Amino acid sequence: MPELPEVETTRRGLAPHVEGRRVSGVVLRRPDLRWPIPYEVVSLLPGQRVEAVRRRAKYLLLDTAAGSALLHLGMSGSLRVLPADTPVRAHDHVDIALDPIGRQGARVLRFNDPRRFGCLLWQPPGQTHELLADLGPEPLSDRFDGDYLFTLSRGRSAPVKTFLMDQRVVVGVGNIYAAEALFASGISPLRAAGKVSRERYRRLADEIRRILGHAIERGGTTLRDFLAPDGAPGYFEQELSAYGRGGEPCPRCGRPLKQAAIGQRTTVWCGHCQK
DNA sequence: AGAGTACCCTGCCAGC
DNA sequence: TGCTGGCAGGGTACTC
Numbered sequence: 167m168p169e170l171p172e173v174e175t176t177r178r179g180l181a182p183h184v185e186g187r188r189v190s191g192v193v194l195r196r197p198d199l200r201w202p203i204p205y206e207v208v209s210l211l212p213g214q215r216v217e218a219v220r221r222r223a224k225y226l227l228l229d230t231a232a233g234s235a236l237l238h239l240g241m242s243g244s245l246r247v248l249p250a251d252t253p254v255r256a257h258d259h260v261d262i263a264l265d266p267i268g269r270q271g272a273r274v275l276r277f278n279d280p281r282r283f284g285c286l287l288w289q290p291p292g293q294t295h296e297l298l299a300d301l302g303p304e305p306l307s308d309r310f311d312g313d314y315l316f317t318l319s320r321g322r323s324a325p326v327k328t329f330l331m332d333q334r335v336v337v338g339v340g341n342i343y344a345a346e347a348l349f350a351s352g353i354s355p356l357r358a359a360g361k362v363s364r365e366r367y368r369r370l371a372d373e374i375r376r377i378l379g380h381a382i383e384r385g386g387t388t389l390r391d392f393l394a395p396d397g398a399p400g401y402f403e404q405e406l407s408a409y410g411r412g413g414e415p416c417p418r419c420g421r422p423l424k425q426a427a428i429g430q431r432t433t434v435w436c437g438h439c440q441k
Numbered sequence: 442a443g444a445g446t447a448c449c450c451t452g453c454c455a456g457c
Numbered sequence: 458t459g460c461t462g463g464c465a466g467g468g469t470a471c472t473c
Contacts, residue, residue: 169467200449200467224467241450242467279450281451281452281467282449282450284467322443323443328444343466430445430447431466445472447471447472448470449468452465453465454462454465455462455464457460
């Protein structure tokens, strides 16, 4: 469920409550999510102070001197900071208990994930987990621009939407924001990635940065159950132009928006405005 | 190497 | 009201 803006919103909500706190314990209510939860999470994390909450792509990292807990929210995961005695609900799979700090009482960082497509893994100090090793640039960084997309895409026959959603190309652009950025740039999602011009990739890169940045400002997109760690919903959904609007009038020309599966993922676009 | 497919799991919604 | 089928924002692993 969460794309980059949702994960970044989660990180920003978490950081003030988690950074500087000492982990007092870890409770696993099941041994695995997408993958088994490694022993280090239980054996090394307790007693450590969380130095920082970082994000890389859609992964969150809780840095400590002993290593980093590596979390992914998958499609249905969420993290909440709660009072330590908050009752457990369905799909609350993992608790990272946090000591009191200052005048604030004990807290628990609780990982809920109904579909269990998320993960909780371990990254030793100074190492990069193999899941992070081949990721593309952050879309809001200087390494990402239209020239980069143009160069990388030469010779690629896959649809440009599939290309954009490949995390080795650029991270954090999922189904929603790929559809929105292509709509805003006037590029058909079906066009072969290798057949998009440099000029249009510049426009596309600009739109990706603009839309992602704006969505972060708005607290992410609320779809079904996404909530920030403080329980506030995102407000971006009402601003979506294409995603979820198949059959409705195009916001630009009024013709019905098309909907079809591209690379197994539902895509919405305007056959008139996007070429 | 790149492209395409299958699969992981539960919840929710529309339609009957 | 209850059942069924289809769909959902993630990513990996496998084949060709």
